[in-house]
Amino acid sequence: MVGSVRRPVKELKGFQKIFLKPGETKTVALDIRPESLAFYDIHMKHVVEPGEFDIMVGNSSRDCDLQKAILTVAETKSS
Numbered sequence: 658m659v660g661s662v663r664r665p666v667k668e669l670k671g672f673q674k675i676f677l678k679p680g681e682t683k684t685v686a687l688d689i690r691p692e693s694l695a696f697y698d699i700h701m702k703h704v705v706e707p708g709e710f711d712i713m714v715g716n717s718s719r720d721c722d723l724q725k726a727i728l729t730v731a732e733t734k735s736s
Contacts (some may be wrong), residue, residue, distance in 0.1 A: 658708065658709050658710065658711060659708055659709075660696075660706055660708070661698055661699060661706060662696070662697075662698055662699055664696060667713070667718050669718075670687075670689050670693050670694070671687035671688070671689060671693075672687075673685050673687060689712060689728065691705045691730045692705060694710060694728075694730060705730060706730070707730050707731055707732035708729070708730060709727050709728070709729050709730075710727065710728045710729075710730065711725060711726075711727060712725065712726045712727070712728050713725050714726075
């Protein structure tokens with residue numbers, strides 16, 4: 658939610674197209690790992706910054722009824 662550089666408000670990190678019959682439900686799993694959240698910082702270094710990320714799932718990024726969760730990425734220790 659907060660980063661060292663300005664980023665897009667929403668970025669697609671996973672996608673799976675499924676077809677449902679009326680009234681049918683399915684469970685879909687998409688792996689979103691910390692490295693999926695990497696970006697180039699101000700020094701053009703590919704990094705994953707620690708912090709909280711809003712994860713949204715739904716039919717479209719325009720849906721007002723997106724399901725939302727918060728993913729927390731812990732700070733890693735350098736060796």
